[in-house]
Amino acid sequence: MENTENRKIFFLAVNTGYTHNGTPEQRFIDFYAERSGKGLYCAIVGNVAIPNGFGTNSTTPRMENTRIWNKLAEEISKKGTLPGIQLSTTWGNYIGAKSFIARTPTEQLASYRHIASNFNKDYVIKQFSSLSEATNIAIDSGFKHIQLHAAHGYFFNLILDNRFSNHHELAIDLTQEWVKSTSQSGIETSVRLSSLTGFSEFDSIQNSFIRDITEIPFSYHDISEGFYNINKQLIYPSLKKILTARLNRSINIALKHPKNKFIVSGKSYILRQDTLPPNIHIGICRDLIANPNFLLEQDNGCKNKMKCHYYSRGFSSMSCGQWKQEPENL
Numbered sequence: 001m002e003n004t005e006n007r008k009i010f011f012l013a014v015n016t017g018y019t020h021n022g023t024p025e026q027r028f029i030d031f032y033a034e035r036s037g038k039g040l041y042c043a044i045v046g047n048v049a050i051p052n053g054f055g056t057n058s059t060t061p062r063m064e065n066t067r068i069w070n071k072l073a074e075e076i077s078k079k080g081t082l083p084g085i086q087l088s089t090t091w092g093n094y095i096g097a098k099s100f101i102a103r104t105p106t107e108q109l110a111s112y113r114h115i116a117s118n119f120n121k122d123y124v125i126k127q128f129s130s131l132s133e134a135t136n137i138a139i140d141s142g143f144k145h146i147q148l149h150a151a152h153g154y155f156f157n158l159i160l161d162n163r164f165s166n167h168h169e170l171a172i173d174l175t176q177e178w179v180k181s182t183s184q185s186g187i188e189t190s191v192r193l194s195s196l197t198g199f200s201e202f203d204s205i206q207n208s209f210i211r212d213i214t215e216i217p218f219s220y221h222d223i224s225e226g227f228y229n230i231n232k233q234l235i236y237p238s239l240k241k242i243l244t245a246r247l248n249r250s251i252n253i254a255l256k257h258p259k260n261k262f263i264v265s266g267k268s269y270i271l272r273q274d275t276l277p278p279n280i281h282i283g284i285c286r287d288l289i290a291n292p293n294f295l296l297e298q299d300n301g302c303k304n305k306m307k308c309h310y311y312s313r314g315f316s317s318m319s320c321g322q323w324k325q326e327p328e329n330l
């Protein structure tokens with residue numbers, strides 16, 4: 001990897017399921033504390049539902065006024081890592097697919113469009129108000145980096161994309177206001193975005209989504225791919241062929257927008273790149289899940305045991321084939 005002093009490493013947001021009624025348990029805190037430090041710039045705690053929002057599953061954490069969030073931010077900070085948090089919402093009656101690739105992507109895409117068309121103006125404004133409320137709680141709890149989850153076909157993804165949303169311009173304006181307000185508080189911002197849905201016929205159509213998102217002045221743009229109910233293999237790439245293609249697409253986006261800072265991921269494969277554009281920072285997820293000391297032991301990362309995909313496997317929380325403990329059933 002290019003020796004760039006300013007290149008930062010992020011632990012990317014993941015939904016662990018280590019909660020009780022939406023409140024993080026002690027193992028939630030231990031999980032992030034154990035993986036902080038060791039050269040990690042920022043740990044982004046995910047996938048946290050905003051107060052009036054909806055989680056991706058029944059064990060999704062929820063942002064609320066409780067000291068547990070202060071304790072989590074403190075434990076991450078103690079290790080010399082910036083505490084970050086990813087804020088998200090889906091919608092009522094959201095159900096994530098258990099399968100990794102949809103058999104009927106056309107129907108899934110139509111479903112996303114139908115759902116997005118039912119978000120009226122007042123509802124959009126209400127969700128952004130809830131985002132602001134969650135942001136204030138997070139800042140008061142000690143988090144220094146806040147990520148908007150606008151990827152994987154969740155609410156903010158759909159509402160910011162004019163291919164789905166009737167209120168795209170309103171959502172862009174409200175996001176601009178949120179970024180400005182959060183940045184004025186001295187807090188870093190980022191956005192996770194899906195550059196592809198995973199349905200090739202749809203993705204091949206020229207659109208302005210990437211341009212629109214990159215024009216919003218987030219501190220970082222975290223590039224992901226895939227809609228959860230269309231193609232999860234793009235969200236969690238394992239095969240080298242898929243990883244290479246995703247990495248190349250991400251690098252091309254960064255090259256087209258040299259004034260933006262991007263977080264690019266691709267398992268440990270990205271750490272072995274000889275050269276990367278200077279505006280790319282490194283995102284690590286499953287390697288750190290598998291081995292809390294991965295940044296010190298980069299030959300000992302994820303072995304594709306697949307147990308981290310707990311929801312798809314019918315469990316209530318994350319585990320790993322390289323750990324000893326077993327997950328709990330849903």
